[in-house]
Amino acid sequence: MEKSDLTPLFKPQSIAIVGASAGEGKAGYMAVKLLQTYSGKIFPVNPKEQEILGHRVYPSLSAIGAAVDLVLFAVPAPACPALLREAAQIGARAAIIMGGGFGESGASGAKIQEELVAICKETGIRMLGPNTGGYADPINRVVASFSISYAMLQPGPVAVISQSGGISLILACMLENDACGVSLTVGLGNSVDVEAADVIDYLATDHNTRAIALYLEGLKDGRRLFEAIKRTTKHKPVVALTIGRNEIADFARSHTGNLVGSYALKVAAFKQAGAVVVENSNDLVDAASALSLIRLTPAPRPGVGLLIGQAGAGLLMLDQLKSLDVNVPELSAAGIARIAEQLPPMHYLRNPVDAGRPTPEFKEVLKIMDSEECLDAILIYVLHEPTALDPVAVFKELKPMNNPVIFGTAGVTGDIRDLWPQLKEQGVMPFKSPERAARAMRALVEDAELQYRKTRYQKGSAKPLKVKLHSGPMDEARAKQVLQQIGIPVPAFAECEDHASARRAFAEMNKPVIAKVLNAAILHKTEVGGVHMNIRHVDQLTDALNHIDGIKQRGKHRYLIEEMAGPGLDLIIGGLRDPVFGPTVLLGMGGTLAEAVKDVSMRLAPLDQADAEEMLMELKTRVLLDGWRGSAPVDRQALINVLLAVSRLLIDQPAIKELDINPLRSGADGILALDALIVLSWD
Secondary structure, X not given: OOOOOOHHHHOOOEEEEEOOOOOOOOHHHHHHHOOOOOOOEEEEEOOOOOEEOOEEOEOOOOOOOOOOOXXXXXXXXXXXXXXXXXXXXXXXXEEEEEOOOOHHHOHHHHHHHHHHHHHHHHHOOEEEEEEEOOEEEOOOXXXXXXXXXXXXXXXXXXXXXXXXXXXXXXXXXXXXXXXXOEEEEEEOOOOOOOOHHHHHHHHHOOOOOOEEXXXXXXXXXXXXXXXXXXXXXXXXXXXXXXXXXXXXXXXXXXXXXXXXXXXXXXXXHHHHHOOEEOOOHHHHHHHHHHHHHOOOOOOOOOEEEEEEOOHHHHHHHHHXXXXXXXXXXXXXXXXXXXXXOOOOOOOXXXXXXXXXXXXXXXXXXXXXXXXXOOXXXXXXXXXXXXXXXXXXXXXXHHOOOOOOEEEEOOOOHHHHOOHHHHHHHOOEEEEOOHHHHHHHHHHHHHHHHHHHHHHHOOOOOOOOOOOOOOOOXXXXXXXXXXXXXXXXXXXXXXXXXXXXHHHHHHHHOOOOEEEEEOOOOOOOOHHHOOEEEEEOOHHHHHHHHHHHHOOOOXXXXXXXXXXXXXXXXXXXXXXXXXXXOEEEEEEEEOHHHHHHHOXXXXXXOOOOHHHHHHHHHHOOOHHHHHOOOOOOOOOHHHHHHHHHHHHHHHHHOOOEEEEEEEEEEEEOOEEEEOOEEEEEOOO
């Protein structure tokens, strides 16, 4: 069985329940009861019972004597390893270990969990959990859980994947409350075998799933998840929510046994893979619901039209869209003129179009907007007044429309209860709140932009870089030699062993120069007095060298003499072999304020041209790249070339653990790496 094959887990032909119980309210009883809608074979297992809910009970798994695809475990943690091995021995291909007491609970639980992992690797059985609430498949009426709420879910087009079983149920209930429903909702628990990446790959080809809602706390193999999302978003949208903006790692460890990791890097990786990233559960549900019904054509900057019946709602939505950097273009002069013929004077018509209280002309205005070439989607908000406007009838008459529509409306529950499914039948996504409608539109736009960027450049098989790494520690001179080999410009420099060689180098260089301490063990040279600038005369050089000699350091004193660069904008480019995501590239504003400002953008290597361009555009201080108050603008392509070179270096040289170019000076003479740090795995 291929590792990615989760069919026995999610489409089992037979299920055994170890720890099945006749005691109402117990997890083993609920697990059997919730399978009453399941059409396959059920095998309760308990040596103390004879019958449970009309099903024959078996004393052990081995006593079943028939093929079993999936085994549910509702037993204490210490009993699980032996029982999992028995399940594998009878040919079971998947297991769900419910309940806690494993890696999330301490050292003894972690040891039990390690045994389970070893059995999975040895036998090939796929395991969901441990510490999971299981899953529900409302479409095929399979509830592999002990929670009664799972049995009440209605089928729909959104799949929910969550590290937390509680959150998987919460999100599923939220979707159902919004008349969406789910195709699958699964809690990963500690996810020591079946991970989010496995489930995403499984759902990529599931015809019942049109969008995936993903909630994750911490990650073990971020690169594998990144690749799974990237593969899947080619065919269906993924919306992701994660945590970690604040210091909550200790609680997250106690919850799922995973480290939270870098929030910024998780967000960057998800977006780079093509997932829409949201900040809260409401937006996760709204975005997944909208994307399950509507997916815009990939475009660099889709245009959104607003048609409103009440100005206040229009202002709320426009403010949201502008805050989210959504393109709300002005309509064409011809379109505005045609709309003006339909509406009384004094209405705002450029976009948004304020139609006032719904009138018979509303349909004609929408028809005109739908013909505007600058629009890729239309957002509508009107109060529900069935005597003035029947939206379902309008959309039926205009169908098919050129542009997808999100329709916002509000009214008393009795008036609009039946409106939601009728609108969805017409391909129109409904929302009650103006802000929620606007943020859902932003999700559609972001998905279209992400998919466009993924197709803009095709990653080729770049030629390996011919780089020679020294076997010893990498001081600044050796690091700069590596940069030179991959085409990154550096100032003219010389590494000097004594004062005499430093004076000879000084004589041959353009003035002024910089004298630095050259020692791989000193990472922050400025802090120890190891950097002396604006040296124009030999006596200044001698003073600098003497000062450097006073720095306490192991080994012989060595010096780096370097031509001083002109003024410019300082940036930082970093490379890191992240333990979760692997090779990662960072761009930010640099110099001594890099850590204080923390204006950075990140991507996983390898980068392509589009990735690098996006990194520049993500900087909050990107306006400085175009020149500020008379300073020279940054050569953007030269900066992009540095990012691409660093990315390639990380891929080609796995021995590099960390790389830091700070500052990377951009001035009138171009880009120069003024300082460089490379840390190797053998350092």
